Amino acid sequence: MRWYKDGKIDEEGKMIHPSDSEAWKDLDKQYPWFAQDPRNVRLGLATDGFNPFGNMNNSYSIWPMILVPYNLPPWLCMKEPYFIMSLLIPGPKSPGRDIDVYLRPLIDDLKELWESGVRTRDAKTGELFVLHAAILWTINDFPAYGDIYGHRTKGYCACPRCSADTPSEMLRSKIGYIDHIRYLPHNNPYRRSLKFNDVDGKTKDTEKARLDLEDMGVRSELHLNPVEGVKFPDGYASNISRCVNIKDGLRGYVQKDVLNAITELTSFFRQLCSRKLSSDVLDNLEKIIPIILSKLEMIFPPAFFDVMVHLAIHLTQEGKIGGPVHYRWMYPIEMYLGSLKGMVRNRARPEGSIAEAYIVKECLSFCSLYLHDIETKYNRDQRNYDGEEHPNATLSVFRSKIRTFGEAEFVQLTPQQYSSLHWFVLNDCVELDSYVREHKEELKQQHPIGWETRQKKEFATWFDNRIKKLRSIKSPEATDELIALACGPDYRINKCSGCIVEGVNSTGIEILEKIIHPRVHDDKDEEDDDDGEDETQAEYWSSDDEVASHAIIDSDLE
Structure with missing residues (x-):
């Protein structure tokens, strides 16, 4: 519930969560006492009517009122287990403009949560605090909008904005x-x-x-x-949609x-x-x-x-x-209404069936979220799980999480592909930004035109010489991982059909499992060279238990 405050990474000029919206920020600005505690809940109120029998000929309409908590991170927000069905307006008729009468109990509870709050236990710290809540907006289709807000959605002035x-x-x-x-x-x-x-x-x-x-x-x-008086021959005036591909x-x-x-x-x-x-x-x-x-x-x-x-x-x-x-759209709500429709077992009492099944499901979900020693649908690895970061890696390129799938094909990189691949990895490593800028300035001093193309071709060699020079004087800047990165990847790679990166399933790319956690070892069995330098070897390697692969799109290898 504190993710938007403690876990979210802000991107300048980007909105990735409701906490980035103007409505959220305006609420915090007008009521700073509410914004002081990040555990206070921001809610959305969603509603729509549905026929519990699945038979559209039977005019029966049930209206659930669903609360959506927005404090949750994106991968949990707008998911069914975290919806709160606070009210169930029974059928058989739609409440229409009288929906405010049915909403009275919910409004009273929301006013209490806003004004006085409710004493709640923090599951993380174990302390008691006063929890407040506020409604940011409602989620509904346009006809339901007219019922909730009392605005006419038909006629010459149907647009609520205009x-x-x-x-x-x-x-x-x-x-x-x-x-x-x-x-x-x-x-x-x-x-x-x-x-x-x-x-x-x-x-x-x-x-x-x-x-x-x-x-x-x-x-x-x-x-x-x-x-x-026009008559057509048989088959002449046919359905044209059947004749068009x-x-x-x-x-x-x-x-x-x-x-x-x-x-x-x-x-x-x-x-x-x-x-x-x-x-x-x-x-x-x-x-x-x-x-x-x-x-x-x-x-x-x-x-x-x-x-x-x-x-x-x-x-x-x-x-x-x-x-x-x-x-804020209705797609998750419509899917949730479909699951509520599946709870109807007694067609004579559809509301009772939904209420009873909802309570049972809420109890099971609550227990499942707190059972850590038993695999449930809430603690098992997600379908697009991309693995864990390597515990000993310090460079971002070696910490990247990726899980490959599909049959691997052993291929050999061409020199052009190898050069493009090496530049991609070096340029993608944020820890090398200072080296990239230094090399860019050197190229601009030599010739200011065409330095971008020359940097792609020459940076790998320049970086390799730079790190080896630092290593020769035993500079602490030349770490084992930088030595391994300067040596470059293996010419031999495994080409897979796809991968999962940051929870996203990607196909049609090259999975380079040879760009792996670096293994650097000192050859202590051999004597030092005449100049006193340590003979150090570095190579990229992969294993079944330690994989920190990297993915390169096809076009980057051309």
């Missing part, structure tokens, strides 16, 4: 949320574009969509021209402008949903999303743009306030 300024217009069958060019700068060329909503040949082709175009006076070529994607089936707009939209969501959010990236996404929506308005008719499409304009602002998206 409110009365929501860009909406009544169409034949629905309200369209269009005119996103208003979010563009005044000097943007799309504001003066005459092609807005007037691109040939692309439409969400329905009768009402074409009538909307006729009402707005645009895209006259797509207006309806009724044809009566979309295995190769959209490319080749849609025009370039349509493909570019859809590609930009997918790229927007890919960057927004990344594990690490950068403030610079969010600022850039905030600038391009109005352009993307304006391009879509030039392609699709107004009926395509419901409120869910419009809400994309505000997602970057939500990212700045709440941090990484995967701590």
Whole structure:
């Protein structure tokens, strides 16, 4: 529960945890007494309705209220064992706007946790302290948002951000949320574009969509021209979706402008949903999303743009306030609702079945977390476990944790691959930064042009001579590990199909198991040389019990 304070490594300009968000920092700034104790809990409140019977024809809706603790590290946060089902609103009907009546007991408990707190025992130190808690935000879909906050999610002012300024217009069958060019700068060329909503040949082709175009006076070529009395031969007017192969994607089936707009939209969501959010990236996404929506308005008719499409304009602002998206989206909650649905054994009393099974599961989880001598699903090695650091290594390149898998193939490095590999390892070792900078300055003094290429080719030899010179004068700077690193890797390597590095399963890379913990030994059986220097040998070696391999991507070996 103290990880965000004691264990998190801050990255400048990056948000990797809710503790990096503006909402978290604003809470700490307004209530410093709450921020003083890192054990105080920040919570998210999630809810959604689900049918416990799995039969959508049976209109039955149960609404659990789930608390999500955010003090936990990323690999535990948003995981099912740490969800707290604090309330279960029974069916058969959805609570709707009356949900505040059902939330009254939960709100009273949360107010008590905020104002007076609860005496709690610290499992790590054994001391008693007063625990406080606060709700940072809620997690729900857009219809549930309207029920919890009492905001209308339909109509002309459906957007909670824009409110009365929501860009909406009544169409034949629905309200369209269009005119996103208003979010563009005044000097943007799309504001003066005459092609807005007037691109040939692309439409969400329905009768009402074409009538909307006729009402707005645009895209006259797509207006309806009724044809009566037409008969087609058998099989002529078939389902065209059966005749089209979309295995190769959209490319080749849609025009370039349509493909570019859809590609930009997918790229927007890919960057927004990344594990690490950068403030610079969010600022850039905030600038391009109005352009993307304006391009879509030039392609699709107004009926395509419901409120869910419009809400994309505000997602970057939500990212700045709440941090990484995967701590606030509904996917883990929907999966949890699926597990609650599986707890129903008595179809006459689904709420009772869920409550009883939840209590049993919570007891088993609690016991499993504190049973250290018995293997449980909480203390066994994770699927992507990457091993332990070597206990005697001091250089980062020898401490790297990696676990290889797949059949190993014995290969021989070419001189070019060996040179690229050696430079990669030396440049990747943070302890050698001072040597890299010193060599760079020497190269710049010799010739300031092209020093990057020359450093990649010459640094290994320069570093080897430098360390051997320090070793000859018995300098403490020339440690055994630096000697081994200067000697370089073996030409013989084991090529595996993949590896696990920092908990991430990576395939299609070269696993170099010969870049291993260095073994340096002094040949004490031989006499010293005439100049009095010790004869030292260093080599890279590997064994089954001590492996500290390193992974090199294919392109780095070319």
